[in-house]
Amino acid sequence: MSSETQLRIFFERQHKLLQREREAELERYTLILSSSSQKLLEQKGLALGSLSVANVTVGLGGRTLVELERSTAYHTSTLFPSHQFRPGDIARIEENASTSAKKKIAKNTEEKQSRENEGVVYKVTDTRIVIALDSPDSNAEDADIPERCRVVRLANTVTIDRMDETLDQLERALLPAADGAPESKKKFSPPVTPLMRALLGLSEISERTPIKDLTFFDKTLNPSQKDAVRFALEVPEVACIHGPPGTGKTHTLIEIIRQLTTVTSVNPKPLRLLICGASNLSVDNIMERLLTLPAPSKGDRVKFTRIGHPARVMAHEGVLDATLEAKSYRSDQAALARDVKNELDIMLNTLSGKGKGSKGKRPKGAERKKMWEEVRSLRKESANFLKHVPNGLLTTDPCRYRQREGQVVQAVLKESQIVLATCHSAGGRQLRYENFDVVIIDEATQAFEAVCWIPILKAKKLILAGDPKQLPPTVLAVSKRKKKDSKVVPKVVQAPKAPETSVVDVLRNLDIDESESDDEEELEAKEDPIFAETADVDDERPLIEEEAKEIPAKKGVSNKLVLIKPPRSLETTLFDRLLAMHGPRVKRMLNVQYRMHKRIVTFPSRKMYDSKLQSHPSVSNRLLRDLSNITATADDDDEILSTPVVFFDTAGCEYFERTEGDTDEGSKCNENEVTVVKNWVDDLIAAGVLPSQIAIITPYQAQVTLLTSLLRPIHGLEIEIGTVDSMQGREKDAVIISLVRSNDKPMKRSVGFLKDKRRLNVAMTRAKRHLCVVGDSSTVQHGSGYLKSWMTWLENNADVRYAGLE
Numbered sequence: 001m002s003s004e005t006q007l008r009i010f011f012e013r014q015h016k017l018l019q020r021e022r023e024a025e026l027e028r029y030t031l032i033l034s035s036s037s038q039k040l041l042e043q044k045g046l047a048l049g050s051l052s053v054a055n056v057t058v059g060l061g062g063r064t065l066v067e068l069e070r071s072t073a074y075h076t077s078t079l080f081p082s083h084q085f086r087p088g089d090i091a092r093i094e095e096n097a098s099t100s101a102k103k104k105i106a107k108n109t110e111e112k113q114s115r116e117n118e119g120v121v122y123k124v125t126d127t128r129i130v131i132a133l134d135s136p137d138s139n140a141e142d143a144d145i146p147e148r149c150r151v152v153r154l155a156n157t158v159t160i161d162r163m164d165e166t167l168d169q170l171e172r173a174l175l176p177a178a179d180g181a182p183e184s185k186k187k188f189s190p191p192v193t194p195l196m197r198a199l200l201g202l203s204e205i206s207e208r209t210p211i212k213d214l215t216f217f218d219k220t221l222n223p224s225q226k227d228a229v230r231f232a233l234e235v236p237e238v239a240c241i242h243g244p245p246g247t248g249k250t251h252t253l254i255e256i257i258r259q260l261t262t263v264t265s266v267n268p269k270p271l272r273l274l275i276c277g278a279s280n281l282s283v284d285n286i287m288e289r290l291l292t293l294p295a296p297s298k299g300d301r302v303k304f305t306r307i308g309h310p311a312r313v314m315a316h317e318g319v320l321d322a323t324l325e326a327k328s329y330r331s332d333q334a335a336l337a338r339d340v341k342n343e344l345d346i347m348l349n350t351l352s353g354k355g356k357g358s359k360g361k362r363p364k365g366a367e368r369k370k371m372w373e374e375v376r377s378l379r380k381e382s383a384n385f386l387k388h389v390p391n392g393l394l395t396t397d398p399c400r401y402r403q404r405e406g407q408v409v410q411a412v413l414k415e416s417q418i419v420l421a422t423c424h425s426a427g428g429r430q431l432r433y434e435n436f437d438v439v440i441i442d443e444a445t446q447a448f449e450a451v452c453w454i455p456i457l458k459a460k461k462l463i464l465a466g467d468p469k470q471l472p473p474t475v476l477a478v479s480k481r482k483k484k485d486s487k488v489v490p491k492v493v494q495a496p497k498a499p500e501t502s503v504v505d506v507l508r509n510l511d512i513d514e515s516e517s518d519d520e521e522e523l524e525a526k527e528d529p530i531f532a533e534t535a536d537v538d539d540e541r542p543l544i545e546e547e548a549k550e551i552p553a554k555k556g557v558s559n560k561l562v563l564i565k566p567p568r569s570l571e572t573t574l575f576d577r578l579l580a581m582h583g584p585r586v587k588r589m590l591n592v593q594y595r596m597h598k599r600i601v602t603f604p605s606r607k608m609y610d611s612k613l614q615s616h617p618s619v620s621n622r623l624l625r626d627l628s629n630i631t632a633t634a635d636d637d638d639e640i641l642s643t644p645v646v647f648f649d650t651a652g653c654e655y656f657e658r659t660e661g662d663t664d665e666g667s668k669c670n671e672n673e674v675t676v677v678k679n680w681v682d683d684l685i686a687a688g689v690l691p692s693q694i695a696i697i698t699p700y701q702a703q704v705t706l707l708t709s710l711l712r713p714i715h716g717l718e719i720e721i722g723t724v725d726s727m728q729g730r731e732k733d734a735v736i737i738s739l740v741r742s743n744d745k746p747m748k749r750s751v752g753f754l755k756d757k758r759r760l761n762v763a764m765t766r767a768k769r770h771l772c773v774v775g776d777s778s779t780v781q782h783g784s785g786y787l788k789s790w791m792t793w794l795e796n797n798a799d800v801r802y803a804g805l806e
């Protein structure tokens with residue numbers, strides 16, 4: 001068992017890593033925002049400049065939604081350049097940099113105005129960005145959007161603070177004297193549960209309780225899915241469900257949710273569930289599936305509520321409908337509130353020069369002031385209506401009001417058998433006193449361990465789902481050792497969809513090519529959670545004296561109990577750690593994939609999943625030519641449409657990579673590869689494939705920008721172009737991967753991001769019917785053993801075309 005000392009070291013390490021993350025987040029933004037020019041900020045995707053207001057409306061909860069666009073007065077194209085803004089990010093609308101410089105606005109005025117115009121990114125398209133401004137009912141003066149403005153992404157450490165606090169609570173519960181006896185007694189600490197003890201290696205995981213007669217709701221589940229469902233129901237504390245790409249992880253979770261919430265012979269009483277995900281997208285994905293379930297033959301539908309800022313929740317009617325705010329909206333006052341909302345919309349549009357008959361002119365002086373006063377008073381009214389007081393009484397007294405609001409929230413939650421939230425928002429005020437039988441965390445391999453503990457403290461049992469062979473959570477802070485090795489100050493980082501706030505979102509698609517200096521061994525270490533703990537011991541990591549202990553072998557149970565170890569980096573997830581600590585007995589893997597043609601899946605299956613991944617017959621031979629929109633084809637087209645894997649090898653073509661900017665640190669791009677990609681896209685479209693059926697993936701943001709500028713004007717917005725990180729969890733009929741790396745000096749052997757197997761694994765498992773790889777085998781094969789075998793596999797199994805000859 002883990003000792004008290006080991007536990008202390010574990011917590012200490014987690015706090016230290018979180019602190020580094022907080023510093024990295026703040027440092028990045030302070031540096032960038034204070035010293036960077038507008039141009040540089042835009043290049044890094046952290047600002048969108050010279051925008052104007054397209055529309056202003058009032059959204060749920062009385063929030064002001066400001067829709068901004070690139071005005072043709074300042075830009076030749078209305079399309080945004082590639083950027084880092086995603087729904088859920090914190091952003092600020094401010095005077096455009098050059099305009100504000102001219103006007104020399106007093107600093108304190110600027111700061112005041114800036115604070116007022118902060119909010120959450122609500123929606124982003126190629127031409128519009130919508131910001132939901134904060135605090136509809138604040139007493140601050142109203143937001144006044146400059147005519148020519150810019151949007152800037154802001155740092156956000158709220159999630160890190162919440163993770164820190166959660167770990168403190170856990171520490172206080174398990175190590176009572178942890179943070180100073182008398183004071184700490186006053187602070188909240190959750191009751192210690194067998195689940196906590198099992199997760200931290202303080203006790204062994206308990207034996208399963210076998211279920212004899214399990215009737216599945218979904219008769220189409222395959223044997224590995226059924227096994228995973230049974231396993232998740234039988235374990236008393238924790239189950240990890242490993243779902244490789246397209247294997248029906250969500251499908252399986254839905255069956256588990258139905259089993260747990262229904263009274264059956266297995267389940268004598270329906271259980272209460274908290275369903276979380278690393279990102280809002282993962283939570284909404286489950287919610288959408290729950291919404292489509294048929295009504296039960298007897299009894300009522302299970303009631304569920306989605307917690308989350310409406311700006312972060314998917315704009316799907318059903319999902320929005322189940323949010324706490326929407327439930328409040330459906331009150332008797334709703335109609336009245338809508339009238340107020342309409343009036344507000346009209347006034348806000350007039351103020352921004354978009355109103356009917358305003359001809360782009362904004363009211364000025366006393367008229368403007370008066371209008372803002374009216375807006376303020378209407379907004380207060382609207383906020384009160386929208387927050388719905390159950391007995392119909394409205395009050396403007398904030399204390400009484402908050403009390404009432406609290407009562408409504410409690411009432412809605414009490415009758416919800418399922419509550420859905422991101423891990424982060426499970427720690428919010430609304431769920432403070434709520435407890436659950438089971439917590440399910442989807443995309444658990446993309447969440448920091450500490451963020452998972454936020455919902456875990458509220459439940460008795462845990463089910464994790466994810467794939468440790470795909471991208472881990474992105475860590476902003478680069479270890480000192482790495483920095484020392486690489487002598488490169490990271491400029492931009494790559495990141496996935498993430499726990500709800502910008503801690504990880506910030507990183508999405510930014511690309512620090514930190515693996516440039518990594519050797520193969522280090523990457524192997526990152527990928528193998530057990531190995532990761534020992535292979536690369538960080539200088540600062542306290543060493544553990546006691547290592548793995550042998551315990552008497554039980555029938556069918558691994559006899560090795562590995563103790564809790566402090567993580568080397570925040571990339572080590574709870575899922576990884578549990579596998580390392582308890583071995584295969586905590587895990588079930590889904591092994592039938594429903595996405596890819598059998599040729600496409602062969603390499604990832606062999607290299608990442610021990611050849612265990614099988615293809616379901618419904619997809620194993622599926623080609624582009626079988627798409628319903630493809631009709632009669634010419635011979636040439638038929639060849640394109642009937643080939644599952646194509647490899648454009650640019651070796652010897654001298655299609656060398658280029659580094660963006662003046663130094664070696666910038667993101668990489670490759671113009672010639674862009675041309676090869678464009679030609680192949682043209683061929684696919686000429687053969688009848690629709691732009692919406694195609695995605696182009698590349699590890700580098702600079703390459704995304706190049707591809708976007710060339711392909712968008714020709715093929716429109718429907719063709720998807722993005723970094724690998726932005727494509728995790730997505731799929732398309734045809735996927736083209738542009739590898740970018742092609743060294744001018746053969747001995748350089750520099751492949752950067754490509755060294756990370758998990759990133760490549762995500763890239764090569766997005767395609768359903770057709771995968772095209774464009775790259776320089778002579779550079780790429782020297783990157784790692786994995787890359788070499790991929791190049792060899794492509795040589796032998798793809799339709800190889802030499803880019804220079806085509």
Ligand SMILES: Nc1ncnc2c1ncn2[C@@H]1O[C@H](COP(=O)(O)OP(=O)(O)OP(=O)(O)O)[C@@H](O)[C@H]1O
Pocket residue numbers: 220221222225243244245246247248249250251252594595729730
């Ligand atoms: N037992 C099954 N029978 C038929 N189709 C299935 C089955 N399980 C999953 N699928 C299909 O496979 C596809 C992928 O399923 P799902 O979205 O649940 O997978 P996932 O593992 O969550 O995906 P991802 O790899 O994106 O995380 C869906 O189209 C789903 O309908």
